[in-house]
Amino acid sequence: MNFLKTIFLSLFIFIIILGCTNNNAQVVVSTAQTDTIVRKIKDTISITAVGDIMLGSAFPSTSNLPPDDAVNSFQAVDSLLKGDIVFGNLEGCFLNSGNSTKCNGINPNNCYAFRMPDRYAGVYKKAGFNVLSIANNHVGDFDSKGRKNTARILDSLQIHYAGQLNKPFEVFEKDSVKYAFCAFAPNENTVSINKTGEAKALVARLKTMADIVIVSFHGGGEGARFEHVRRKNEIFYNENRGNVYAFAHAVIDAGADVVLGHGPHVTRAVEVYKNKFIAYSLGNFCTYGMFSLKGNNGIAPLLQLKINPKGDFLFADVTSIKQDKINRLTVDKNYGAFKRMKELTDIDFVGHQLNFENNKITLKN
Template sequence: MRKLFLIVIIFGFSASVHAQKYSKEVIDSMYVLVKDVQEKLSRPSEIKIMAVGDIMMGTNFPNDSYLPPAGKGPFDDVNDILTQADILFGNLEGTLTDEGENAKRCSDPSKCYSFRSPESYGRYLEESGFDVMSIANNHIGDFGDIGIKNTSKTLEKHNIAYAGVFAQPATIFEKDGIKYGFCAFAPNKDCVKIHNLTNAKQIVTELKEKADIVIVSFHGGAEGFKHTHVTRKTERFYGEDRGNVYLFAHTMIDAGADIVIGHGPHVSRAFEVYKNKFIAYSLGNFCTYSRFNLDGIKGYAPIAEINIDLEGNFIKGKLHSAKQIDEVYPFMDNKKGALKEIEKLTNEDFPESKLIFEKDGSFTQQKQ
């Protein structure tokens, strides 16, 4: 039907050009119209967005012992899943820089958690198909301004969109004829603030005016085993205000966001569908080589697959369960630990979303 519609337009345009003498301006405008219709008809009817949590592929600070041995790529054991995405998102938990001094005050460098991955590791992200990444988190400033600048340059070199710092609070990128707007927020000093809802709403509103689909990322919420639930209140951790992630996510969707992706607690959290838009409150750790506590549920590395329509509305999803253990890159988990954890938390924290999970990880929203 769509092809027939395009044929009718082109045929009518061609006939009218031969039948009448049009000005160059009219003919040019008709060609633009036909091109616009062609682009719209070539778009997919659904978009498959995949999202993962924290990524830190290895650090050479304080020494090279925290880098993985050569020969194996960070995503080799999960690429069969990742490469199925139309859009692939991750949170870059650290820097990609070959320069910079540690910006944190640490009397003992071995106990100082600053992350500096070599710039050459950027190719792994490109090879796995990452389209967009958040750099809004508490580790983007680990190596000062030069670390932030080099991380940005490295992502640009590998054609990966990014946002979340003052120099780049938001970005717009295009793929397969669809224009995406992306912005990212965190409570940390080098990042666009999750607490400033007025500013966040303005950023999302402006993106919505320019893009077809708006993706919002946040780094927020308290960390660890005791903080798997979404409290719907302001969360604090070691005295720091880590934001009210429930209020933030809902406010962003009210402002025009189509999907909201959270990370920061280092554990998985619930999924929610609000006003037909999908929210992941935390995708936990994903590819964090060494220097991270990966005991128990902290080792779950979920891959969220979300299908949306061209209006950004949730259609269906699938949760692929991957796993990590210390100094081993992510691999698929036959026991489906991430699926079981997120299904449980979703049922407990957001029963009103009525998400139904199947044993293979697929999930849909129960019809009202």
Template sequence: MRGFFFNTISHILLLAISCIFLLPACTAPAANKTLIVQQKHRSAPANNLSSKPTTKLQRDSFCIAAVGDIMLGTSYPDSSTLPPDDARNSFKAVTPDLKNTDIAFGNLEGALADTGAPANFKMHQRSKPYLFRMPTRYASVLKNAGFNLLSLANNHINDFDARGRKSTTTTLDSLAINYAGLLTKPSTVFELNGIKYGFCSFAPNANTVSIHDLKGAQRIISELKQRCDIVMVSFHGGGEGVDFEHVPFTLETFIGEKRGDVYAFAHNAIDAGADLVFGNGPHVNRAMEIYNGRLIAYSLGNFCTYKSVSVSGICGMAPLLKVYVNKQGKFLSGRIISFSQAHDKGLVRDTLNQAARRISMLTGTDFPDGGLNITDDGNITAISGFTNSLTKVTPPASISEVKNVNLQP
């Protein structure tokens, strides 16, 4: 009996001692859980090659930067139309903003070539510096600035014919800069940081993918969306100059050339699966809108164009558009960073935010139901609860009819 009592007491004591030692492990699940989460975001130790993170860090937004026309100077007819610094400082003011993005996009207005005569159909322009042949070494300027995506769909890619187009694509390939827009390269697909991007570009010009063929564009875009997470589309369209700031909601012509119905094209692109649509061509800025949760920028104007392109007045307003989207390409937010350019100063930050204010005014005028709010300092947000209006808005006959606008010329 005494032995039974002794054994019982011994078991109780052992059980109590065990609970004392086990108690911290049972009462601190939160601390252990926190440690595991922190480890997930650490790199594997350098001396333990078999160690791997327990999970992949997921991002919920991606930043695409977009600008308008880029033409860094032309070596035709001679070097007098090349910048004195050999274009090295062309993007000095904006490089930090370009590099702090996933994608940096622009429209390359001209050919990258060191030699070659103008295309036969442009021979009549021999005496004018409107034929854009940038030295191939200038491609490194683009690369170093952060550009990793360019549109070649525009009228100046043909300035030096097939030889100029071939030199351009070979040069960009050598630097791993993505591009599209030629009949020989309608689209491109590439992957960055686990996200697959698709890009295509359109214009009304020879040897480029046609902006007029909406069904063809729809086919290209829908095929890209089946393969990619985020699909970006660029177009070169609309009239040129200060008289063409407004989206006219119809087919545009300029100097007898059909330049596309950019409104119909952009909406068709979104319907086909595009997540972002960036317009260029008018050499001035145009409005923006949200359509089916996706952003359309109808023209980003000039951005960095040395000589040969007018940058006076509103043509010198140079916006850098930053758009934040989720993995499905849906618009989250955006920002317009305003720059300006002059032929004697190049590209500089505009503390007056004139490009942002101008685009805000144009957006409110052309797309009052376009679903966007753009502040004077350039922040872009979607208006919750809105529905796109399909009513075509008639823009004012002149800028003087727009009230409360006080912009420097």
């Protein structure tokens, strides 16, 4: 019996030593017995995040589709759309036909209703996107038919998504890391950004289910007049688009590890709060057709964010992209989005603890 105990003890010590020499962080779960389960978690988690994406709408006519049928939409940044998580906001639905009730009584050419052909979903998949927000004002442009078809297609491609009332969150595992993703917006059939108490309760619940909780929001006014983070409710077209500052802080208080904002169609400031990263707006990333791309509406960041196993911010690389009606999405060699992000962060978060140098965001020492 003592011999067996010695063998068991030696084996246990060997396992502990082996674990300590591994560079990966670990989650250890102990039972009431002597059993120990060790689950390895990566030292560094990579999250690539961009803003609004709408590759071309077949409504009101196919003339609003790009000449290459969207296949080269991400060509300029193809090598950058890598990571454990590759996130974007799906600004429209997938649907091959149908009219939008939001355009009743309105000239369709002046109505912003977006439906991408079903086949365009494969462009997202091929590019590397594995998490998409469907909490916004355009996924429902073609009512339940568009929402249901979009969900069906994303499910078939195994792209994770959330944000509608019938799909407020998703929990999934990749490379031994458990992620929870949830998304919020002020729009019909979305999980509300304006019900902060409910949002906090959901995030707190998700934190018990996952290692890393990622929150997305579609909020704030739109356009050049709304570049700044206003610490109050933002009203746009008589609609309460949320107090994005209070919302972001509230969900981090409840357990969120990363908060990714979109909706204003312009780049906004970033912040690190309680060691957690917040992007208040990632702008128009890849938007073909009726979107305004003038001035700062035509620039946006591609964030390559690194966090540790606790969800704490390490650093972020920023690739600035720009769009115009002719060249579409290209890498901006003048670094416009990075520069604007720094300017806005300096103005909106005086005394912040971030360094912006060489297209990289780091914490000050």
